[in-house]
Amino acid sequence: MPSQRRMRLYVLLLTLTIITTLYMTRSSSQTRTSPFYIKTQEALQAKDYMEASKQRDADGVGSRLKAAADDAKKAAEKKGQEYVDSVTGGDSDKTPRGRYNKEGKQQPLEGVAAVGGRTQDKTPPKENETEDYHDAEVELNAILKKSPIIIFSKTYCPHSRKAKHILLEKYDIDPAPYVVELDEHPIGLKLQEVLADTTGRRTVPNVMVIGKSIGGGDQMQELDETDTVIETIKKLGEARITRVTKRSQQSEMRRVRRQA
Template identity: 85%
Template sequence: MASQRRMRLYGVLLVLTIIITLYMTRSGSQTRTSPFYVKTQEALQEREYMEASKQRDADGVGSRLKAAADDARKSAEKKSSEYIESVTGGDADKAPRGRYNKDGKQQPLEGVAAVGGDRKHKAPAQENETEDYHEAELELNDILKKSPIIIFSKTYCPHSRKAKHILLDKYDIVPAPYVVELDEHPLGLKLQEVLADTTGRRTVPNVMVIGKSIGGGDQMQELDETDTMVETIKKLADTRVTRVVKRPASPEMRRVRRRA
């Protein structure tokens, strides 16, 4: 009896298992074919497609922007190279120093070089320029407009006194040389720094003709003793100096020369 009950129980469980399996299979099949399931799957696929399309578009725009930037950079480099080559004739050592704009053309230098200074000396890098340095550059430009000949001096310097004596007392120059005493000027230290950067001369006196340094006390003495002062000033200043002649020596000076 017990054995028959077990057999019937097993049979009932088997039948239930088969019924449940058939039900689940049919239910899953009906779910996959139901309108709701189909629409949901279509919506998900469409969303994935749109996101993929947006990503492709974004990648394409980024690539185009990068390509445009590369083209602009190459064009600027080409223009700069062509400009330098046209100026130097292909000699890189003669390439002009300074800053270049986006078209490859050189921007004018600031400071003394802009008004006729010695261009052999490179101006200091922009990032190293301080506000008071730039103020000294502007002040120097204003000073260079005072007269074609500027004497940068210091009141206690014997070499400065020698240069001032030669130019102011021994020569008749119109317009008269303009004297700047750096030890009395509020921007004297920075002016001397700017002069060192633009003319290469760090000491005083520093005599400039139309923005170009022609030397200090020893050079003025040499120009005077070799009678080349007038010629040098006329050559550099041209029509900016209307008169430059050497004054005749005083009787005392002539007697000193005869004794020598």
């Protein structure tokens, strides 16, 4: 049997163990219910909540940006343009189709502005229509707005000189006819091609009144010789032609006034 001394030692150790356990349990319970412990836990929970909220917001913004980019891309594809991401700038080795640069602005055709300019055309070329042919169509529309009467000519062409002499020198027309020298125009050859398709006249001169061709040099000479230039221009030009008279008639009228 154990001695009494050993028994007392066992009892003392057991008592100390029980007291220590009770103290630790009570201390732990008091720590979890202490104000400092509670505030610390609340702060950590609040931090976790804020981080989770920021992540949700970031995910939501990203989704909205992606949806907006997809919508813009679809709209650009409907217009026949190359979509360029406004944030990333798109792929560096891609350029927009048609006449639009990466800022979405129209690229002007070099040299056209010096010859009357061109209208702002935001429609893409038609199916099976080349870019240069489309440019010529746009330029033709801009030229036709210059005057009710347009003379498409070439500087070295004798028939063109004949038509210009009749309409510019023999007759006083207001607004004055607008002359386009196709051999000096940056896209004159392509303009002549469009004129051939539009009016059926491939040669110059090609005189147009309100967008309708009335012929070339021989036709202008015939109208002049039959005294039907004024009648033809007035009939086609209507209200847009404010005055068309033969210069010889004006001279005679001035002579009659002086004599009176």
